[in-house]
Amino acid sequence: MAPLIVPDGRGKACKITTDIVRQIVEVAKEVKSKGRRIRLKLFTKQLAIEEDIVLSRKKIGEILIANGLYKPEIRRRRPKFYQSLRQNIPNGLVSVDGSEFTVWIDHVPYKFNLELSVDVDSFCHTAFSVSDSETTEEFIKVMEAHKASWGLPIGLVSDHGSANLSGQAVDYLKRNNIEMLPAGPANPKGNGTIEGAFSEMKGVIERLDFNLSSPKDLARAILEKIVSIYVAMRNRLSRFGDKIAPQEAMKIPIPEEKRQALKMKYKGRKAKSEDPDQETKLTRLDWIIRDHGLEVDERSLKRAQKCIVTYNLDAISKSEEAFLKAIRRDHQRCTLPYFFGILKNIQDEMDAARYEDYCHERYYYQRMLDREREEQEKAKETTTVENLVAMLRNAILSRHRFIKDTCVRQAKRMATELKKQYHYAGALKKKILDELGNLKELRIEQRKEAVKIMELVLS
Incomplete structure (x- = not known):
């Protein structure tokens, strides 16, 4: 059977010209004159159907913004996310996190937290611990177990605000010279290494339901045994596409120079992700809180410090001025949320003004007309091979000596300009000869004379 081909316009959007901008502006003004609001999705579809203008919704929005027919909307995500953490040496970067497991005993659920560490490169499940909740003590316990089995890793990746980043955990990592690399929302712990481990584990273990009258300790022992079996078996199997098993990969000796190079890379990555104006922004925040006597608890202060570094210094300065004016009118507004x-x-x-300036610079109709006019004038002034050949023709066919000399001088000037446009003189010479061959009014002797003049002006 032959496949049914459904034609579409994807990837076939036309170039945005002055005429297209004029058509879009006219249609938009007509919609506005009827008292209707421009909705980009419907307006884009209307242009495609009625005017045969196939452009993306984003481009049409930029054209409307540039010509004052649509209000810019900026949705910038803050804070910025981190870059990928995929690694290439075992025991270089480990991912540690906890996940909840439920064991049913006589239809009574017992919930436990399984703290697990996984090597990002080899996917080796290096250590685990079962407890009632996810705490810093369990994190340190897992790291100690990893250290005892495989040695110290170079770096650790974990969530923002988790037990892995508490004061006690940070002190532990600093004592053991382990780099901390917090993951952001778009990069969860080494491209999902630890999440993938938990997903596979729960897929194998499934529901744990025992009809026994044993206490909670039995449930804990059962879970520990099952997890230990899974970890042991999982580390013996290589992942799809890998040549060796995770536990074998962890045993590969790594030169100290390579480990130190990776450590410096982690430090450089952390320094690169930090805003150079971060300290200035935090200082401004401290000054605002101290100068106005704002009441802020520790949790709110940490949140404020995390948020303010994502804003521009210019915006912070203008906000301080507006805040001062606001609290002069009403002192009840003197709060950090305000x-x-x-x-x-x-x-x-x-942000909206900056985006509007970009659209105005690129798609404002009058500016596009001016640019088009400048390009046309520049094209007229640009010397072409056809112009040079026409000048050679005038030099050959002229009967007056002074006109012929003038044409030769002009041809020499044109040849100098054309040499700047061509990398190879041979390509220019070939194109001139082809154009001379198209001149039907020249006789053979005249063509030979034209070639001699061409050699003269190109020398």
Whole structure:
């Protein structure tokens, strides 16, 4: 059977010209004149059906913004996410996290937290611990077990705000010279290494339901035994596409130079992700809190410090001025949430203005007309091979000596300009000869004379 081919317009969007911009602006003004609101999705479909203009919704929105027919909307995500953490040496980067497991005993659920460490490169399940909840003590216990079995890793990746980043955990990592690499929302722990491990484990273990009258300790022992069996078996099997098993990969000796190079790479990555103005922004925040006597608890302060570094310094400065004016009118507004509300609005306005300037520079109709006019004038002034051949023709057919000399001088000037446009003189010479061959009004003797003049002007 022959496949049914459904034609579509994907990847066939036309170049945005002045005429297209004019058509879009006219249709948009007509919609506005009827008192209707422009909705980009419907407007894009209308242009495709009625005007045969196939453009993306984003491009049409930029054209409307540039010509003052649509209000820019900026949705910038803050904070920025981290880069990929996929590694290439075993025991270089480990991912540690906890997940909840439920064991049913006589239809009574017992919930436990399984803290697991997985090597990002080899996917080796290096250590685990079962407890009632995810705590810093369990994290340290798992790291000690990993250390006893495989030695110290170079770096650790974990969630924001988890037990892995508590003060006690941070002190432990610093004592053992382990780099901390917190993962962001778009990069969960080594491209999902630990999540994949938990997903596979729960897929194998499934529901644990025992009809026994044993206490909770029995449930814990059962879970520990099952997990230990799974970890042992999983580490013996290589992943799809890998040539060796995880536990064999962990035993591969790594030169100390390579480990140190990777450690410096981690430090450089952390330094690169940090904003150079971060300290200035935090200082401004501390000054605002201290100068205005704002009441802030520890948790709110940490959140404020995390948020303010994602805003621009210009926006922070303008927000301080607006905040001062606001609290002069009403002192009840002197709160940190009110300041961040002002900051968010000002930052959004600045982002929208910057985007509007970009659209105006690129798709404003009058500016596009001016650019098109400049390009046409420049094209007229640009010397071409056809112009040079026409000048040679005038030199050959002219009966007056002074006109012929003038044409030769002009041809020499044109040849100098054309040499700048061509990398190879041979390509230019070939193109001139082809154009001379197309001149039907020249006789053989005249063609030979034209070639001599060409050699003269190109020398």
